[in-house]
Amino acid sequence: MPAIAHAVQRCIAHQYIHLHHAVCRKDPAAPGALSPDQTNFLDNVHVYPCATQVVEGALMFTLYTMTAYCPITRRWWLVKKRYSEYHAFRQQLDNLWVHCELKMKNDSLTAMLRTIMKLPFPRKVYNGDSVFIVKERIRLLEHFLRKLMALHAECFYYAYQKLKLDEPLSPTFHAFHTLLQTFLGVPEDMLDLRAMQRLLNLAMDKPAAVDASETCSICLSSFDETEGEAVVQLSCSHLYHRDCVVSWLIAKKSCPLCREDVDSGSVL
Ligand SMILES: [Zn+2]
Numbered sequence: 244m245p246a247i248a249h250a251v252q253r254c255i256a257h258q259y260i261h262l263h264h265a266v267c268r269k270d271p272a273a274p275g276a277l278s279p280d281q282t283n284f285l286d287n288v289h290v291y292p293c294a295t296q297v298v299e300g301a302l303m304f305t306l307y308t309m310t311a312y313c314p315i316t317r318r319w320w321l322v323k324k325r326y327s328e329y330h331a332f333r334q335q336l337d338n339l340w341v342h343c344e345l346k347m348k349n350d351s352l353t354a355m356l357r358t359i360m361k362l363p364f365p366r367k368v369y370n371g372d373s374v375f376i377v378k379e380r381i382r383l384l385e386h387f388l389r390k391l392m393a394l395h396a397e398c399f400y401y402a403y404q405k406l407k408l409d410e411p412l413s414p415t416f417h418a419f420h421t422l423l424q425t426f427l428g429v430p431e432d433m434l435d436l437r438a439m440q441r442l443l444n445l446a447m448d449k450p451a452a453v454d455a456s457e458t459c460s461i462c463l464s465s466f467d468e469t470e471g472e473a474v475v476q477l478s479c480s481h482l483y484h485r486d487c488v489v490s491w492l493i494a495k496k497s498c499p500l501c502r503e504d505v506d507s508g509s510v511l
């Protein structure tokens with residue numbers, strides 16, 4: 244990534260932390276209450292949606308593949324799910340939501356869940372694989388996943404703030420956070436709070452790692468020719484344009500150069 248883009252990214256990360264601290268200073272009892280600027284930042288979480296028809300034995304279904312991007316750690320990975328999995332997850336959230344409404348009316352977790360539960364969600368229909376339905380599901384599930392990724396970041400700041408104040412996290416928060424992490428398939432090295440903190444520090448300190456003369460082996464353009472396009476380093480350490488490698492991984496699930504099984508990386 245060119246130095247300027249890297250600097251902008253660092254600046255956004257700093258700005259976010261600054262904003263978050265400002266909110267927490269104002270009202271330390273309410274971590275998780277986000278300012279409109281923070282909400283805008285979280286809305287920029289990158290999600291790349293796509294649907295493919297999969298045949299398994301006598302069954303044919305639509306698999307929705309999206310890329311999840313965590314703005315805190317800059318980690319990036321694929322989320323491949325059927326509509327029924329999204330639907331089941333939302334049902335579980337709904338159960339938690341009822342619990343929160345009854346027991347913790349003013350808790351910030353209730354506010355987080357309210358955001359998600361208010362989102363339009365695609366209806367369950369008999370023939371869910373028609374072109375029209377799939378298109379509509381991509382649109383709504385993309386928005387849903389984007390919000391889940393934003394909430395994943397929000398949970399981190401919420402839990403981290405609680406930790407600093409030496410306040411325990413409620414069992415409901417744990418249940419919600421675990422449910423969210425499991426559904427999103429959060430990579431293992433991001434699963435606990437301290438690991439996230441470490442990755443946040445790394446993401447902020449990391450020097451620009453892209454050699455502009457290097458080439459994306461999928462489209463064969465050098466990274467300096469395509470300045471501005473996001474570059475992803477896969478877990479095997481090979482570099483590609485994000486959009487090029489998404490299309491490749493949806494079909495193959497292995498690195499085009501070294502053939503290692505990969506489905507995650509970092510955005511540089
Ligand atoms: Zn490329």
Ligand SMILES: [Zn+2]
Nearest residue numbers: 479481498501
């Ligand atoms: Zn590789």
